[in-house]
Amino acid sequence: GLRDELLIQDILRLKRDKSVYIIAHYYQREEIQALADFVGDSYAMAIAAKNSPHDIILVAGVDFMAETAAVLCPDKIVLTPEPEATCPMASNISVNDVLCYKKKYPESIVVCYVNTPAEVKAVSDICCTSSNAAKILQKLPDNAKVFFIPDQYLGSYLAGKLGRHIDVFSASCPTHASISEEHLLQLKEQFPDAKVLVHPECYPEIVALADYVGSTKGILDYATQSESKIFIIGTECGILYSLGNNNPDKTFILASEELICPNMKSITLDKVFYSLQYLQTRVVVPEEIRAKAAIALERMIEYAS
Numbered sequence: 389g390l391r392d393e394l395l396i397q398d399i400l401r402l403k404r405d406k407s408v409y410i411i412a413h414y415y416q417r418e419e420i421q422a423l424a425d426f427v428g429d430s431y432a433m434a435i436a437a438k439n440s441p442h443d444i445i446l447v448a449g450v451d452f453m454a455e456t457a458a459v460l461c462p463d464k465i466v467l468t469p470e471p472e473a474t475c476p477m478a479s480n481i482s483v484n485d486v487l488c489y490k491k492k493y494p495e496s497i498v499v500c501y502v503n504t505p506a507e508v509k510a511v512s513d514i515c516c517t518s519s520n521a522a523k524i525l526q527k528l529p530d531n532a533k534v535f536f537i538p539d540q541y542l543g544s545y546l547a548g549k550l551g552r553h554i555d556v557f558s559a560s561c562p563t564h565a566s567i568s569e570e571h572l573l574q575l576k577e578q579f580p581d582a583k584v585l586v587h588p589e590c591y592p593e594i595v596a597l598a599d600y601v602g603s604t605k606g607i608l609d610y611a612t613q614s615e616s617k618i619f620i621i622g623t624e625c626g627i628l629y630s631l632g633n634n635n636p637d638k639t640f641i642l643a644s645e646e647l648i649c650p651n652m653k654s655i656t657l658d659k660v661f662y663s664l665q666y667l668q669t670r671v672v673v674p675e676e677i678r679a680k681a682a683i684a685l686e687r688m689i690e691y692a693s
């Protein structure tokens with residue numbers, strides 16, 4: 389409505405006046421993605437933060453994304469419009485979980501999904517995102533004992549795909565868990581021409597029904613390159629904005645009506661406005677943790693490129 393229009397104008401003015409670079413995730417609300425300087429997955433967001441043209445970065449995403457920017461850019465000011473936008477999967481793993489495993493298997497390699505707190509990255513060997521996990525795992529020695537944290541479904545999907553044993557932690561994403569096999573089968577029957585594109589955070593029985601399994605970026609690229617005109621999408625609904633923008637002639641159907649991440653959606657225009665107005669809330673990672681987490685993240689960037 390009109391109020392949003394005015395708010396967007398105010399945000400764009402503040403962003404320009406204060407030279408703030410806004411980075412948003414594909415799962416953000418449409419209006420937030422529309423006003424961002426950069427939209428991407430968490431890997432691309434990390435690179436964008438490193439290459440930010442401004443010294444103040446506002447991260448529209450959940451806490452681990454803002455922390456990642458703070459870890460990689462110690463000389464920049466990183467803001468979050470909503471410090472309580474957390475990720476339940478990331479919050480489910482602790483430093484102690486990793487240290488216990490390491491104690492048992494000191495020679496193991498701990499691969500942490502980007503969905504982890506900075507202090508967990510700090511005790512991990514290498515970080516990965518869903519767009520580069522397979523590539524990174526393939527570069528590890530064949531005989532290495534690998535502990536993949538925290539997403540059990542992404543971990544076991546990768547183990548199957550790469551044909552290697554991987555120990556996995558037992559957390560998962562409640563949003564991606566909303567897709568039921570029964571409903572997906574119904575949709576496939578209703579739309580027989582549709583290609584099914586799903587995120588590896590989904591349950592294995594959902595992944596098994598997919599034509600393509602991949603990250604948000606992977607899903608976007610697949611949809612754009614595909615000859616097909618209709619797709620069933622198994623990831624958070626925010627992706628529909630970029631899918632639709634890039635493919636105005638194609639139809640996208642969500643695999644569940646509950647593919648809404650409440651934490652991602654807790655970032656609103658109002659909160660972005662206040663964040664820019666008061667340059668709050670600043671995300672600070674204690675230097676001792678930051679320096680160690682940076683090693684895992686920089687290693688990811690090196691191995692993924």
Ligand code: CIZ
Nearest residue numbers: 429430517518603604605
């Ligand atoms: O890595 C990310 O950005 C997430 C959370 C999902 C994806 O597949 O891109």
Ligand code: SF4
Nearest residue numbers: 450475476561563649
């Ligand atoms: Fe975490 Fe799932 Fe939300 Fe992604 S969609 S931020 S994994 S809860």
